[in-house]
Amino acid sequence: MTTGISKRIYRIQFGLLAPEEVRKMSQVKVITADTYDDDGYPIERGLMDLHMGVIEPGLKCTTCGGKVDECPGHFGHIELAMPVVHVGFIKEVKTFLDSTCKSCGRIKLTDDEIKTYRERMSAYNLSSSDPEVIGIMSKKMTDEAGQRMVCPHCDTQQSKIILDKPTTFREEGIKVTPKEIRERLERIPDDDLVFFGFNHEVARPEWMILTVLPVPPINVRPSITLETGERSEDDLTHKLVDIIRISQRLRESRDNGSPQLIIEDLWDLLQFHVTTYFDNQTAGIPPARHRSGRALKTLVQRLKGKEGRFRSNLSGKRVNFSARTVISPEPFLSINEVGVPEKAARELTVPVIVNIFNLDSVRELVARGPEPRDEFDKYLAGVNYIIRPDGRRVKISTQNAAENAERVEVGWTVERQLNEGDIVLFNRQPSLHRMSMMGHTVRILSGQTFRFNLAVCTPYNADFDGDEMNLHILQKEEARAEARIIMKVQEQIMSPRFGGPIIGGIHDHITSMFLLTHGNPRFTEEETIHIMSYIDVDSLPEPHSENGRKYYHGRDIFSTILPDGLNTKFSSKLCSGAKEKCEYEDDPADKEVFIVDGKMRHGTIDESAIGPFSGEIINKIYRKYGAVETSRFIDRMTRLAVGLISLRGFTTGIMDYDIPENAVSRIEEISLDAIDRINKLIDTYKKGQLQPAPGRSVEETLEIEILSVTGIARDESGKIASSYLGLSNPSVIMARSGARAKMLNISEVAGMVGQQSVRGGRLNRGFYGRTLPHFQIGDIGAEARGFVKSSYKSGLNPLEYFMHSIGGREGLVDTAVRTSRSGYMQRRLINAFEDLKVDEKKQVQDTVGAVIQFKYGEDGVDPTRSENGETVDVDYLAFDTELEVEE
Amino acid sequence: MGKLNVLRHELVPEHHLVKKEDEDKVLKELNIAKDLLPKISRNDPAVKALEDIHGPLEEGRIIRIVRKSPTAGFSIYYRAISGEIFK
Ligand SMILES: [Mg+2]
Ligand SMILES: [Zn+2]
Ligand SMILES: [Zn+2]
Numbered sequence: 001m002t003t004g005i006s007k008r009i010y011r012i013q014f015g016l017l018a019p020e021e022v023r024k025m026s027q028v029k030v031i032t033a034d035t036y037d038d039d040g041y042p043i044e045r046g047l048m049d050l051h052m053g054v055i056e057p058g059l060k061c062t063t064c065g066g067k068v069d070e071c072p073g074h075f076g077h078i079e080l081a082m083p084v085v086h087v088g089f090i091k092e093v094k095t096f097l098d099s100t101c102k103s104c105g106r107i108k109l110t111d112d113e114i115k116t117y118r119e120r121m122s123a124y125n126l127s128s129s130d131p132e133v134i135g136i137m138s139k140k141m142t143d144e145a146g147q148r149m150v151c152p153h154c155d156t157q158q159s160k161i162i163l164d165k166p167t168t169f170r171e172e173g174i175k176v177t178p179k180e181i182r183e184r185l186e187r188i189p190d191d192d193l194v195f196f197g198f199n200h201e202v203a204r205p206e207w208m209i210l211t212v213l214p215v216p217p218i219n220v221r222p223s224i225t226l227e228t229g230e231r232s233e234d235d236l237t238h239k240l241v242d243i244i245r246i247s248q249r250l251r252e253s254r255d256n257g258s259p260q261l262i263i264e265d266l267w268d269l270l271q272f273h274v275t276t277y278f279d280n281q282t283a284g285i286p287p288a289r290h291r292s293g294r295a296l297k298t299l300v301q302r303l304k305g306k307e308g309r310f311r312s313n314l315s316g317k318r319v320n321f322s323a324r325t326v327i328s329p330e331p332f333l334s335i336n337e338v339g340v341p342e343k344a345a346r347e348l349t350v351p352v353i354v355n356i357f358n359l360d361s362v363r364e365l366v367a368r369g370p371e372p373r374d375e376f377d378k379y380l381a382g383v384n385y386i387i388r389p390d391g392r393r394v395k396i397s398t399q400n401a402a403e404n405a406e407r408v409e410v411g412w413t414v415e416r417q418l419n420e421g422d423i424v425l426f427n428r429q430p431s432l433h434r435m436s437m438m439g440h441t442v443r444i445l446s447g448q449t450f451r452f453n454l455a456v457c458t459p460y461n462a463d464f465d466g467d468e469m470n471l472h473i474l475q476k477e478e479a480r481a482e483a484r485i486i487m488k489v490q491e492q493i494m495s496p497r498f499g500g501p502i503i504g505g506i507h508d509h510i511t512s513m514f515l516l517t518h519g520n521p522r523f524t525e526e527e528t529i530h531i532m533s534y535i536d537v538d539s540l541p542e543p544h545s546e547n548g549r550k551y552y553h554g555r556d557i558f559s560t561i562l563p564d565g566l567n568t569k570f571s572s573k574l575c576s577g578a579k580e581k582c583e584y585e586d587d588p589a590d591k592e593v594f595i596v597d598g599k600m601r602h603g604t605i606d607e608s609a610i611g612p613f614s615g616e617i618i619n620k621i622y623r624k625y626g627a628v629e630t631s632r633f634i635d636r637m638t639r640l641a642v643g644l645i646s647l648r649g650f651t652t653g654i655m656d657y658d659i660p661e662n663a664v665s666r667i668e669e670i671s672l673d674a675i676d677r678i679n680k681l682i683d684t685y686k687k688g689q690l691q692p693a694p695g696r697s698v699e700e701t702l703e704i705e706i707l708s709v710t711g712i713a714r715d716e717s718g719k720i721a722s723s724y725l726g727l728s729n730p731s732v733i734m735a736r737s738g739a740r741a742k743m744l745n746i747s748e749v750a751g752m753v754g755q756q757s758v759r760g761g762r763l764n765r766g767f768y769g770r771t772l773p774h775f776q777i778g779d780i781g782a783e784a785r786g787f788v789k790s791s792y793k794s795g796l797n798p799l800e801y802f803m804h805s806i807g808g809r810e811g812l813v814d815t816a817v818r819t820s821r822s823g824y825m826q827r828r829l830i831n832a833f834e835d836l837k838v839d840e841k842k843q844v845q846d847t848v849g850a851v852i853q854f855k856y857g858e859d860g861v862d863p864t865r866s867e868n869g870e871t872v873d874v875d876y877l878a879f880d881t882e883l884e885v886e887e
Numbered sequence: 888m889g890k891l892n893v894l895r896h897e898l899v900p901e902h903h904l905v906k907k908e909d910e911d912k913v914l915k916e917l918n919i920a921k922d923l924l925p926k927i928s929r930n931d932p933a934v935k936a937l938e939d940i941h942g943p944l945e946e947g948r949i950i951r952i953v954r955k956s957p958t959a960g961f962s963i964y965y966r967a968i969s970g971e972i973f974k
Contacts, residue, residue, distance in 0.1 A: 130971075841918075849919075849920075850923045850924075850925070851917075851919060851923055852925070854917065854963065854965065858954065858958075858959055858962040858964075860959070861958055870958075871958060
């Protein structure tokens with residue numbers, strides 16, 4: 001393998017392939033459509049002729065003498081009985097036919113015009129100028145020539161040529177055969193080709209009409225042998241068989257003077273086969289199909305689109321040393337770890353290069369064989385293969401392990417199975433940001449799934465409803481070093497998107513920390529010991545006592561996981577959910593989090609303290625103590641959370657939404673009242689007495705008014721419902737702490753679902769003038785336009801259910817549309833940015849060294865290290881310094 | 888009404904022509920060859936506005952652009968005039 005640059009491409013010349021060139025590069029003229037004889041040997045001058053390369057071991061290439069992996073393959077050719085048009089050049093052929101004289105072949109421009117245009121063109125070098133500029137000029141000239149109906153050179157009357165897609169040309173309704181087309185194109189003098197942007201040395205127009213077809217090497221279209229021993233040919237070979245067959249029949253019919261009609265039919269058929277050989281999705285003709293009905297994958301299909309050569313094989317590749325399986329949660333793992341099932345660990349290997357220092361230990365490792373276990377039957381890493389210096393691989397089995405261990409010498413490579421502590425890459429698609437692929441250290445676990453800490457769900461956007469993820473084992477020391485230093489989960493806690501943490505506690509963690517700190521509850525010594533047994537601590541916090549009973553405060557327990565010296569002050573989100581005045585507004589003991597020297601004085605820990613995106617404590621720990629301390633905090637916080645919530649227990653059910661009878665009737669009243677008000681609004685509107693709002697029509701005003709009425713109704717009923725559901729209610733705890741759902745969802749369950757909408761307005765489509773045939777045409781009342789007065793708990797009536805489904809579908813459609821659109825946008829951005837780099841001076845450059853930005857982002861700030869995009873948080877620094885000075 | 892000067896518009900950053908004798912100094916400071924500088928079309932309205940002041944500008948002249956930045960205060964950017972016409 002050569003490294004570095006051996007040659008630099010100076011320029012690339014594009015041209016058309018001349019028939020002579022096709023014959024010259026061909027090693028064999030293919031004349032029979034057959035492939036193999038009865039013995040399975042390639043037929044001479046057939047499509048699998050040995051001149052075009054070999055795919056079977058044992059045989060040798062007739063052209064170069066190479067064996068299977070040595071011969072690069074060679075082209076052959078097919079002489080077509082009659083010429084056919086190349087589909088890829090239809091547009092160009094049309095331009096030539098339109099712009100040149102049917103009789104003398106000159107471009108239909110006057111001598112004067114030719115003189116001026118030639119002068120203008122001479123300023124441009126055809127092969128080095130911008131093709132787009134040349135294209136625009138050429139189009140102007142050829143259009144002008146195409147308009148002319150009498151030849152300025154020989155005065156021949158011209159006629160219009162119509163292209164009957166995809167490949168048929170007609171002149172005054174009569175078909176122009178490819179043969180005639182070719183003759184016309186041949187007549188065009190070299191000198192006139194400049195006006196078409198053609199360089200006659202590398203491209204003559206008649207070469208766009210095929211007389212000879214190159215046959216690609218066998219390596220390009222290998223046949224495969226099925227288990228049954230049956231041979232299956234490549235789609236391209238199938239297509240070439242068709243082409244040769246028809247070409248032969250056409251030649252025979254022509255030579256023995258068959259009727260013109262039959263010849264024309266065969267000629268058309270040949271054109272069809274050649275066209276579909278190039279592109280089997282040409283518009284206007286049915287795609288050629290396999291016997292099974294599957295459309296053939298021909299040349300264009302091999303290259304184009306997501307499954308094509310470029311996107312599927314060149315931009316992206318399949319890799320070894322990787323594993324994929326279902327994921328599941330494991331709260332006792334660190335955020336930096338990933339649990340790998342034993343079965344996968346036995347298959348995944350790390351290469352160990354043997355040297356004088358590790359020779360003994362490696363021999364011992366090899367001697368263990370491929371399935372070692374320790375005395376407690378616990379997994380131990382074994383060895384699957386050893387690789388000799390010449391590259392030969394030896395499979396290690398339990399039987400040959402000891403013997404092979406002795407053979408291992410310095411310079412050999414040993415493929416060791418995955419071990420605890422190995423660094424690996426873990427990835428979940430779609431990989432939308434860099435946190436979609438992070439470095440984890442391995443823990444070998446029993447079971448069949450990959451496992452990780454729940455705090456890492458957010459960056460991967462993973463849940464456990466069947467999600468699968470990929471694992472990649474790094475094979476080089478450099479890769480492992482990079483993974484440890486820059487890709488490890490703890491290094492990715494801060495998001496470059498918004499300069500805050502993207503990893504933090506979720507769901508139960510938040511609920512649990514809320515329960516631990518809200519109102520600073522008391523825990524008995526026994527409870528405290530249980531909770532704290534989940535984390536590594538030397539001592540319990542300071543005890544308090546009352547009536548001789550020892551107890552501990554929740555905030556003190558929480559403080560044990562905070563690093564010493566941490567100071568912070570912020571508001572919890574306790575009041576942000578409440579619409580009106582919150583009961584904790586004036587209660588700093590619950591609302592305002594205040595931490596001094598790692599001791600929590602007061603406040604409530606919730607989403608805004610430990611959650612991803614907002615987690616203030618995580619943010620502050622990261623800024624002051626760095627990645628290691630932060631990952632330790634998250635690990636201990638999540639474990640502490642599990643410790644408490646599994647002791648206390650936490651559940652919610654439909655009973656949690658029970659509200660008193662009188663509240664139900666008040667909500668009923670509200671909905672009836674809303675419907676009443678809507679009817680009144682409609683009445684005023686119908687009487688023409690509704691005053692339009694400024695800049696709105698009367699109809700728009702009516703809709704806005706009605707929407708506000710329904711909105712108020714839902715809010716009011718929500719308020720009534722939630723006034724009976726306090727912070728003792730599990731659902732409310734989850735909503736207020738930010739663990740899951742919003743207060744709005746609770747009022748939908750207990751109070752009223754409310755108005756359904758599509759595109760921000762009331763439902764109005766479906767049937768003529770109404771949403772469902774049950775309604776009068778033109779009914780714009782509450783029920784007819786999707787007002788749902790029931791709650792989820794009381795249940796929706798069929799009409800409401802239907803309306804609700806309409807509203808729900810909008811969300812589904814939106815996500816479907818958004819993902820595909822943003823995916824395409826992302827692809828284009830990545831392709832544009834992929835080879836830009838930032839150098840030591842923070843200059844952004846492309847591969848050539850051309851500067852994109854003189855300073856990264858114009859300010860040189862790494863958004864990951866910014867405070868929400870700002871360079872520094874001055875207020876916090878002042879606060880922190882003040883407290884530190886005080887101490 | 889006079890001709891519109893795009894450089895006067897509040898959304899257009901400051902464009903200054905780098906003196907010919909200062910070009911080497913600028914390039915040395917950036918440690919970069921002239922052809923690696925970002926380009927600006929000679930048809931760019933900002934270049935035309937500069938031409939109104941300095942007379943016709945040939946290809947390769949360097950323009951210093953001073954942009955306001957919410958994080959950095961201001962940032963300096965250089966572009967070399969290119970003969971190519973960008974779309
Ligand atoms: Mg899922
Ligand atoms: Zn060969
Ligand atoms: Zn003529």
